[in-house]
Amino acid sequence: MEAGGGGDATTASDSIKVKIQFGGRSIPVEISVDSTVKNLKSTLQPLTNVLPRGQKLICKGKVLEDEMTLKSLGITNGSKIMLMASQGLHQGSGPxxxxxxxxxxxxxxxxxxxxxxxxxxxxxxxxxxxxxxxxxxxxxxxxxxxxxxxxxxxxxxxxxxxxxxxxxxxxxxxxxxxxxxxxxxxxxxxxxxxxxxxxxxxxxxxxxxxxxxxxxxxxxxxxxxxxxxxxxxxxxxxxxxxxxxxxxxxxxxxxxxxxxxxxxxxxxxxxxxxxxxxxxxxxxxxxxxxxxxxxxxxxxxxxxxxxxxxxxxxxxxxxxxxxxxxxxxxxxxxxxxxxxxxxxxxxxxxxxxxxxxxxxKQLDFRVTSSAEFDEGADKS
Missing domain, CATH: 3.80.10.10 (Ribonuclease Inhibitor)
Structure with missing residues (x-):
């Protein structure tokens, strides 16, 4: 299932309004057209309770790369962007x-x-x-x-x-x-x-x-x-x-x-x-x-x-x-x-x-038997 782009062309203002499709909802977001995809993910975090690294944003069938700007990707007013969340990377309880x-x-x-x-x-x-x-x-x-x-x-x-x-x-x-x-x-x-x-x-x-x-x-x-x-x-x-x-x-x-x-x-x-x-x-x-x-x-x-x-x-x-x-x-x-x-x-x-x-000392310990730290910190 893909969310297509569309809508009006960007106005003289630096801000655009996009629609994020997530969990059966359409979430309106206003953001600068010069923002990166990474910036957009950070904006979506408190709105969706999905950590940025657990977000995959798709527009017109294309996965949006973090370092690209919305302008360079052709994202304009009214564009629809689909958010897919990786399992286990939700936070809070939120909306x-x-x-x-x-x-x-x-x-x-x-x-x-x-x-x-x-x-x-x-x-x-x-x-x-x-x-x-x-x-x-x-x-x-x-x-x-x-x-x-x-x-x-x-x-x-x-x-x-x-x-x-x-x-x-x-x-x-x-x-x-x-x-x-x-x-x-x-x-x-x-x-x-x-x-x-x-x-x-x-x-x-x-x-x-x-x-x-x-x-x-x-x-x-x-x-x-x-x-x-x-x-x-x-x-x-x-x-x-x-x-x-x-x-x-x-x-x-x-x-x-x-x-x-x-x-x-x-x-x-x-x-x-x-x-x-x-x-x-x-x-x-x-x-x-x-x-x-x-x-x-x-x-x-x-x-x-x-x-x-x-x-x-x-x-x-x-x-x-x-x-x-x-x-x-x-x-x-x-x-x-x-x-x-x-x-x-x-x-x-x-x-x-x-x-x-x-x-x-615990029989049901959470770490593996190896020497690795396994309390949830990324190893990279």
């Missing part, structure tokens, strides 16, 4: 994520029909005649997959007795101010609900000073507000599989944070303040829209695992291997970072030694 809510909605419908009938009958037997009393005595309120649309009032009535609240995989649409009544809560799981921006009362959440784990994954949040910095006891923050485009600079206040998972979002920039999260051990930034990392990542001296796959990264902080002396897991699959570049970084040899020792 293609629009199909996900339908799937999630189907899962919720099933959850609200079949699952609740099973859980309400069987779990009621397991819980005994008075589950509230059991919650009070154990401090654990387990309500995942209960088809809930709101937090039961009985939960708020327990107040400081609640230490763990699991509301995952429900259809809860609002976390109100009175969540602050659970003043001693340590772990809060809200993943896979109907949560969007504005449905979470951060005014209520920021008062939960004992909270160590907050899971908001698999929702539809596009931002984390500055108020997240008030949760200074947090050790684990999970916001993967949302629609985040950035992280607040106040994240630096989370000095006890050990695990940060924000993979599968649309994040295009990590704030310099990330360097203030000095207790971080594991960071997952994979499948976002990142093209660079701040040098302050080198401040994370306790960092052991850094997941960066499926991003548009060309390089890494130069001090990463030198200052992150415990780093032993580095996932670079689906990025544009090369082996030649990594070998130039100070501290590479020590990192490579740690990496080898780490994988030798």
């Amino acid at each position: 293609l994520k629009k199909e996900v809510p339908a799937k999630k909605e189907l899962e919720r419908v099933q959850m609200n029909t079949i699952i609740p009938m099973v859980t309400r009958e069987n779990k009621a037997k397991a819980a005994g005649p008075n589950p509230v009393q059991r919650w009070k005595s154990t401090g654990v309120v387990a309500l995942s997959e209960h088809g809930l649309k709101a937090i039961p009032e009985e939960v708020y009535g327990l107040r400081s007795f609640v230490r763990v609240l699991d509301l995952s995989r429900n259809s809860i649409q609002e976390i109100p101010d009175k969540i602050n009544l659970l003043s001693s809560i340590q772990k809060l799981f809200l993943n896979a609900n109907n949560l969007v921006d504005g449905s979470l009362s951060w005014k209520g959440l920021e008062s939960l000073k004992s909270l160590t784990i907050l899971s908001l994954s698999h929702n539809s949040l596009s931002e984390l507000p500055p108020a997240v910095g008030a949760l200074t006891s947090l050790r684990q923050l999970q916001v993967e599989n949302n629609d985040l485009i950035s992280l607040p600079s106040e994240i630096e206040l989370l000095t006890e944070l050990q695990i940060l998972k924000v993979n599968n979002n649309r994040i295009n920039r990590i704030p310099d303040s990330i360097g203030g999260c000095i207790s971080l051990v594991e960071v997952d930034l994979s499948s976002n829209l990142l093209v660079e990392l701040p040098e302050t990542v080198g401040n994370l001296k306790d960092l052991k695992a850094l997941y960066l796959s499926n991003n548009g990264l060309h390089s890494l902080p130069r001090t990463l291997f030198k200052t992150c002396g415990q780093l032993s897991i580095l996932d670079l699959h689906g990025t544009e970072v090369t082996m030649d570049l990594l070998r130039q970084f100070e501290g590479w040899e020590d990192f490579d030694t740690r990496r080898r020792l780490k994988h030798q």
Whole structure:
């Protein structure tokens, strides 16, 4: 299948509008006629979530070479260009994520029909005649997959007795101010609900000073507000599989944070303040829209695992291997970072030694038995 060229001749302006055919969609792009094909691919990256090296552009049956200009190729206003993407070179979730809510909605419908009938009958037997009393005595309120649309009032009535609240995989649409009544809560799981921006009362959440784990994954949040910095006891923050485009600079206040998972979002920039999260051990930034990392990542001296796959990264902080002396897991699959570049970084040899020792201890190691580094960096 080929997309033909055509349209009006180029005007006096340097800019032209072309139509990119990709995934059953037509994406309009305005770009200078003097731009190279490589420039066009970079422009398409955030629009299609396909890394430039995974893009093949075709016009009038001809594959467009990276170094050629659009003008020299005869690309004019209205030209149609077909984009073919190589498998495995997608990043983030981007515009293609629009199909996900339908799937999630189907899962919720099933959850609200079949699952609740099973859980309400069987779990009621397991819980005994008075589950509230059991919650009070154990401090654990387990309500995942209960088809809930709101937090039961009985939960708020327990107040400081609640230490763990699991509301995952429900259809809860609002976390109100009175969540602050659970003043001693340590772990809060809200993943896979109907949560969007504005449905979470951060005014209520920021008062939960004992909270160590907050899971908001698999929702539809596009931002984390500055108020997240008030949760200074947090050790684990999970916001993967949302629609985040950035992280607040106040994240630096989370000095006890050990695990940060924000993979599968649309994040295009990590704030310099990330360097203030000095207790971080594991960071997952994979499948976002990142093209660079701040040098302050080198401040994370306790960092052991850094997941960066499926991003548009060309390089890494130069001090990463030198200052992150415990780093032993580095996932670079689906990025544009090369082996030649990594070998130039100070501290590479020590990192490579740690990496080898780490994988030798694992039965399901990801590297081959050879001496090759196989964490996703291109060898050329």
